[in-house]
Amino acid sequence: MQFILFWTFFKIGLFTFGGGYAMIPFIHQYAVEKYKWITDDEFLDIIAIAESTPGPIAINSATYIGYKVKGVSGSALATLGVVLPSLIIITLIAAFFMQFKDNVYVEFAFKGIRIGVAVLVLNAAIRMYKKLDKKLLSYFLILIGFLLVLFELLPVILVIVIGGVIGIIYQLVKARGEEV
């Protein structure tokens, strides 16, 4: 059982390209449909928890499902499984990449690729913007985050915490308004 848990998350780590959200269907397929480690409802809970806690969704869901199946040792095995493919592949690439980075054609290609990456980040920002609640407070916070970090006025962590505190105050004031 413990080996299956490790191996399943190893496969999930190995076959998902392009970040955490690409993993969700795989996780559902194995953990809910094939091995029945968790129910559909629990799966939805895990996604909600993974989205409300820091860290990559892949790690969060591996830890949670591993715990459900086999306690703390299960969560350690599942997390190790999902991390190991990256650790191995990227270490190999890092060793390999060093030999090619001074090649002039590689540098030409990467000059283009950096522009592609700027587009990827811009699209990620647009995608996340579309998922937000469109209320006045959101626009204000977007502007705050944008300007403070663009002009390097405050450290990123502080800006994130300020956003969170404003969010809590807003929710508490709103809740009190509804009580009255």
Added chain:
Amino acid sequence: MSIKLLLELFITFFKIGIFTFGGGYAMIPLITEEVITKGWLTSEQLMDFIAISESTPGPFAINIATFIGYNQQGVLGSILTTFGVVLPSFIIILIIAKAFHKFASNKYVVGFLSGVKPVIVGIIFSVAVGFILKSIFNISVLELSEIDFKWSTLLIFACVFTMTRIWKKIHPIFIILVSGMMGLIIYGLIL
């Protein structure tokens, strides 16, 4: 091998792990701040690495932690950075799984996230602007007067951006291939 640097790598990625809400791209601003100011990567190397990470399996967070750890201190460095970035999630999720099932509907959590999400969107927009300025005009926000305007780079940006807006389900690897080909053709053959 430096014990001090190993410890600093671990602590830096532990910190990044604590403050990454909302998936891989939300991590880039923090990585940029921590890793570039410490001189572990230049902003060009960071962009190169985002491309590599998008073309290899696994979560971005783990990939970049491994890469920087390896670059600085070899295999031991990569294990420590990866361990550091994973540990906060691991601890937090264990606590929630054990004791705090209603976590995602708790009013403080909901309030905190309702403020954090828009701020992070703003922060990621600022990173996008920084990357656009760097990759197209070779400048940063704080040195706008030294603009180095080239039609060639603007052309690559316009083509790739239009492509992603028309064909919205396009895979990141394809974007990286197309922009890499255009870079090779424009810099290698024409200029």
